[in-house]
Amino acid sequence: MKLCLVLLALVGCVCAFSVPTQKVKIADKDFLEKQKFLFEMVYRVEDPLMFEEWIKMGQKLIVDKAQYKEFDFYMEKFWESYKLGALLPKGEFFGSLVKTHHKQAYGLFNFFYYANDWETFVHNVAWARIHVNEGMFVYALTLAVIHKPEFEGLILPQIYEIFPQYFFNSKFVYEAEKFDYEVFSKLIMYEKEYKDILYKDVSEFSDNFYFYTKDWKTWQWYKMMGLDQEWYVEDKYFLRENLETFNKDPKYVDIMKGLKKFYMPVDYTRDIDFFNAESKLSYFTEDLGWNAYWYYLNMDYAFFLNGKEFGLDKDRRGEWWIYNVQQILARYYQERLANGYGDIPEFFWYKQIEYGYDPQLIYYNGVGYSYRKNYYDYQTYGNFEMFNQIQNFFSRVYKVLETGFYKTADGVVIDLRKPEAIKFIGNYLQGNVDTYDKYFFNYFYMLSHMYFADVDFYDFEVFPNVFLNFETMMRDPFFYTFYKKFTDVFYQFKYYLKPYTQKDLVYEGIKIKDVSVSKLVTYYDIVDFDVTTLLNDKMTFVDGEFVWDKALLARQARLNHKPFDFEFTIDSDKVQKGVVRVFLGPKFDEYGRVIPLVYNSKNFVQIDSFVYPFVAGTNTIKRSSKEFSWTAEDRTTYTELYKYVMLATEGKYDFPLDISEPHSAFPDRLVLPKGWESGMPMQFYFFVSPYTADYEQFSNFDYTYSSGVGSGTRYVDSKPFGYPFDRQIDEYTFFVPNGYFKDVKIFFVDTFAKYFEKKYAQFGTFDYSYFEF
Incomplete structure (x- = not known):
């Protein structure tokens, strides 16, 4: 079994190879009691x-x-x-x-x-x-x-299992909270009657019904199957991409016996209406894994935690945070291109925000989240004092960058023309407590989010707004527009650094001769998210122990990809270790024009990196997307984890401690953008650099169940994050034998198409052969 344990590397450059094989620890009685306590508390x-x-x-x-x-x-x-x-x-x-x-x-x-x-x-x-x-x-x-x-x-369970209200629309939450098992049990007695009516009504529409639905909301798979967004019960397994890992485990099958499972289809905010053109991207911006990733990043490196006390300064917290922002925007831009959109809209201080957003969320107290109408003018509605302060923060940092140095309030001079100064810029942009001049820059970040959420300095009871919590803010397309201001500062700093020379980039004795890539295929799969905490039902206790005998599951379509493989052919003139980095970037803009590398470098996302011991001669390396060290597949659910802990407490199961499902890992299924049915042109960039053992990796923490946040020994080397794309590109010197570009296409397969062509034979039931293509 895989368990979602603490804090593995988030992006490929952090953990350059998979965690070494080591015997996994088994939880003892003391550990299990603690784990049970935490599960019951939330x-x-x-x-x-x-x-x-x-x-x-x-x-x-x-x-x-x-x-x-x-x-x-x-x-x-x-x-x-x-x-x-x-x-x-x-x-x-x-x-x-x-x-x-x-x-x-x-x-x-x-x-x-x-x-x-x-x-x-x-x-x-x-x-x-x-x-x-x-x-x-x-x-x-x-x-x-x-x-x-x-x-x-x-x-702890994933944040979307503790608070499903932050991730699913209010339409679904209302249905889940009023779900009553006793009433439901009575209704299924009349299932045949209802289905007869359903079949009769649908048959009257014949093919026109499917044609109309196809042109209306093609992503609503549950309408294609006749489920009509109502609760239904099936004695089946939880849907997820790695379901065979669980279903073939006898212990898993045993603990799931007797668990009543209830499913309900749910869509994103587009379920009700297209608020504007940006709604088309809701499948991506409102993805649970996408939003949870940002949440846990900001929990791992919380802006108010002291770097020295928590060891976060050893992890290059400022550089790491701003690099993640840059990678998130690059990945979002790739998804925009896949849907025919162009650059992320710019944020101008004195112009309206063209794209509004209605999150359709409801807080657990019943109050709905505030929304922003299209063409919203913050200058008209916002707090002018806060607005001016935010502007001044940006103006001040731009002036500092132009000057090239900064003199702090206590007289320390910081040279901003050195690459290592990125830690100061990163700390400033995150507004964390390690910022180099707390008098001017501390809490700027919090102030910005309060302003956009219409919260004053000393407001206490406030209206729910997506910009006030990390787990909800990336749903809003304006997040990407505003955070583009952060990366503008990041790029401005990089602009003043000299581009790498060919001598800086070349790895003597290493040449990438070829890299073959298997076919890249994306599709919508369907997954079950555990929302049992929404259950409005009495809790049953036997001998003082809670009996978890029901599970509510939100069944949702989401973006995924088929596994893919690389095969590297690399020549080395001697035995040596190297770090292989893999990047994915666009080839053309929304108009079909080739994007020059000098501009396109910011659009590459690092998807993998690993250390490889080269032998003299030709090296053939096979690498699967399943081996990426910074990603994770679908996690064990809250329901399953609790049952495992209870079984282990009774001495009937060995509860393993491992980091195969780190809560802060990036979702494996979102590595590739959606692509096109005809094939979306993209490009990989592969780069090999010398392995320099600046320190002994994993030397001061147990890597079997901890990623060592704050240890300072998580990274494979001390290269800047994003290297070699971390500086301005000089195309005359950038191309070296140890770097290699590969043109590819990403093909999207419409897994819903078969339901449009003819009537689904088992109309009114879920099609478990959905994934067979």
């Missing part, structure tokens, strides 16, 4: 805590300073706020980027993080689960589980 978190054991533990917050490694200012303020009744109330919207909310969440996190022992931690977590705002509680707990050294190997 179950239906918006409802009152129902686990009697933990209710008793949560009667008071431990405020004895002797029980903590540190008792800081934020903890003092949090405790004072609670005594005064000034904490964010339960049921209110929590925004991690609302300044007033952030201060309280920081204090709660410290109560978790600085606890001396597990008992103190349990008391505090149980108390917070009962007394503290639900969103704040999950935010602080997630940070603690990720960063507390003693908790290596412990996990």
Whole structure:
């Protein structure tokens, strides 16, 4: 079984080869008790805590300073706020980027993080689960589980399983929350009657029905199959790309016996209407894995955590964060090209935002998320003081870059013409506490998001807005427009660095003769997401233990690709180690014009990197997309994990500790853009550089179940992220024998087409042969 454990590398350059084979640890009784506690703490978190054991533990917050490694200012303020009744109330919207909310969440996190022992931690977590705002509680707990050294190997369910409301439209959430098993059981007694009517009605339309639906909303597969977006029950397996891994495991089959599974189709916000042309991309911008990736990146490198204390400065946090922003925008641009769109729209301070966005989300307290109409003018509706401050931040950094150096308030001069100065630029743009001049630059990032969400400096109770939480902001097309301002600063800094010379790039003795690539095929597959926490049903306990006997599953279509392979033919004049980097980029713009490399370099996404020991002579290397070290397939669901833990607690299962499903890994299925049925022209770039062992990788953490965030030994070398595309391109010197471009095409297969051509024979039931093509 694979488990979604903590923090593996997020992009290919971080972990340049797969984790070495090593015997996987098995969880002991103490670990299992801790894991069970964490799973139960976040179950239906918006409802009152129902686990009697933990209710008793949560009667008071431990405020004895002797029980903590540190008792800081934020903890003092949090405790004072609670005594005064000034904490964010339960049921209110929590925004991690609302300044007033952030201060309280920081204090709660410290109560978790600085606890001396597990008992103190349990008391505090149980108390917070009962007394503290639900969103704040999950935010602080997630940070603690990720960063507390003693908790290596412990996990929480994915954020979209704890709070499905952040990821699925309100239409679905309402249906899930009012689902009643007793009523449903009665309805299925009349299933035959309803189906007879359904068949009769559909037959009247004949082929015209399918033609009309095809031209209307072709992505609504459930209409093609006659499911009509209602709950249905089947004694089948959970759908996912790696389902055979689970279905062939006898233990898995055993624990799933007796579990009642209920499915409901769900689409993205386009389900209701095309708000504007950008709605066409909702399958990508609202993808659960895409949004969860950004969420966990910002939890791993939270802007307010001190770099020295948490070791984040050793991981080049600022450079890593801004590089991720650049890669996200590059990947988004590739998806735009696949749909016939061009450049990401620019953000101008004094112009309207052409594309509005209606998230169609509802917070768990019943309040809908605010939306932005088309042609929205922030200058008219926003806070002018905040608006001017944000502008001044950008103006100031541009002036600093033009000057070439910066003198901090305490007189330190920083040379911004050196490549290593990227850490200062990255820290500034993230607005983190390691920024080089806190007087001018600290909390700029938070201020920006508050402004675009229409939240004032000291607002406390605010309307839900996607820009106030990391897990929701990438749904909005404006995210990419605004974050383009961040990468503009990034590119401006790079502009002043000299391009690499041929001597810098060439790897003497290495020549890439050829790279063959198997056919690249994308399609929409269908997956089941676990939304059992939305279940509105009584909880059953037997001998004090919770009986998890029902599962609600959101069945959704999403982008995926068939596995593909590389075969490298590389000549080496001697035995030596090298780092192989693989990039994917566009070939043409939206008008079919070749994009010059000097402009196109920012559009390449690094999809893999690995170390290879070359032998003298010709080396043939085979590499599969399944081997990419920075990606993960579909994860074990919350329901399954809880059942595994309970089975292991009874001594009937060995619960493994491994990092095969890291929560912060990039979704494997989103490596390739959608492509075209006729084949979308793209290009790979392969580059081999010398392996320099600047340090011993994995030397100070156990790589079997931890990725070592904050260790400083996660990276394979000290090259800049994105190397060799990390500087301006001089085409006269860029082309070297150890670099190789390969033209390819990405073919999209319409897996829904077969339902348009003729009536589906099993109309009213899900087609489990859907994936067979």
